[in-house]
Amino acid sequence: MSVDHEVLAERLRVAYRSGPVPPLRDGLRPDDADGAYAVQSINTRYWVAQGRRIIGRKIGLTSESVQRQLGVSQPDFGIVFHDTLIDDGGSLDPKTLLQPRIEAEIALILGKDLAQREPSFSDVLAATEYVLPALEVCDSRISDWKITFADTVADNASSAFVVLGRQPHAASGLDLWSCGMVMEIDGRVVSTGVGAACLGHPFAAAAWLARTLRARDEPLRAGDLLMTGALGPMVALKPGAQVRATVGGLGTVALNVTASK
Numbered sequence: 001m002s003v004d005h006e007v008l009a010e011r012l013r014v015a016y017r018s019g020p021v022p023p024l025r026d027g028l029r030p031d032d033a034d035g036a037y038a039v040q041s042i043n044t045r046y047w048v049a050q051g052r053r054i055i056g057r058k059i060g061l062t063s064e065s066v067q068r069q070l071g072v073s074q075p076d077f078g079i080v081f082h083d084t085l086i087d088d089g090g091s092l093d094p095k096t097l098l099q100p101r102i103e104a105e106i107a108l109i110l111g112k113d114l115a116q117r118e119p120s121f122s123d124v125l126a127a128t129e130y131v132l133p134a135l136e137v138c139d140s141r142i143s144d145w146k147i148t149f150a151d152t153v154a155d156n157a158s159s160a161f162v163v164l165g166r167q168p169h170a171a172s173g174l175d176l177w178s179c180g181m182v183m184e185i186d187g188r189v190v191s192t193g194v195g196a197a198c199l200g201h202p203f204a205a206a207a208w209l210a211r212t213l214r215a216r217d218e219p220l221r222a223g224d225l226l227m228t229g230a231l232g233p234m235v236a237l238k239p240g241a242q243v244r245a246t247v248g249g250l251g252t253v254a255l256n257v258t259a260s261k
Contacts, residue, residue, distance in 0.1 A: 015141035030148030063231025078157025119210035130168035193232025
């Protein structure tokens with residue numbers, strides 16, 4: 001008999017402390033989006049009850065290169081909590097991670113609600129207060145990243161930490177389609193990409209999320225942070241790494257991972 005969603009949710013919570021768990025095949029089919037989001041929602045409610053504060057959403061699996069890496073074929077979304085934010089140039093203790101990877105993204109901060117019935121690209125542009133370069137540290141509570149779509153959705157879209165650049169940029173006039181991205185670790189280029197790799201455009205990715213959440217009666221609101229998805233391949237993150245990403249027109253964002261002791 002398949003285990004229920006509450007059991008799967010608890011299994012993932014325990015994995016944060018005890019280490020990765022096998023794929024959730026005993027409770028979720030690989031394509032079971034409804035069940036996977038139900039597990040994600042159970043844990044979101046649990047963490048909010050524990051005092052964590054939601055500040056936005058992340059879109060995952062927007063880049064074809066990342067989809068190929070993970071063997072999935074559609075985007076997903078997860079929750080961003082305030083306690084996962086790291087200052088630009090700040091440090092991250094590798095002991096807080098299980099099997100981390102990192103990617104460079106474009107982040108949006110909304111100045112207006114996105115509550116239209118069918119939010120569009122233009123609606124996202126009009127609602128965006130400013131744009132930032134960003135890094136997302138992804139992690140999986142599923143052993144060896146052997147995830148299906150359902151596994152990563154249930155696991156809050158394989159989220160861990162977020163780093164936002166310091167300098168905000170007005171959305172109007174930015175070229176977020178052809179802008180290039182270069183991510184370096186210890187001065188070596190490890191990932192490259194462009195804005196168009198993110199579902200065709202970061203605003204297109206945000207519009208997809210806005211429509212998806214509006215259909216769930218969970219519209220995006222003013223002040224929300226939107227992590228719009230990877231611009232290039234994820235890269236394994238090791239202790240002692242110094243990460244720096246540059247996005248054309250937006251500048252740089254950096255993260256230092258402390259060395260193991």
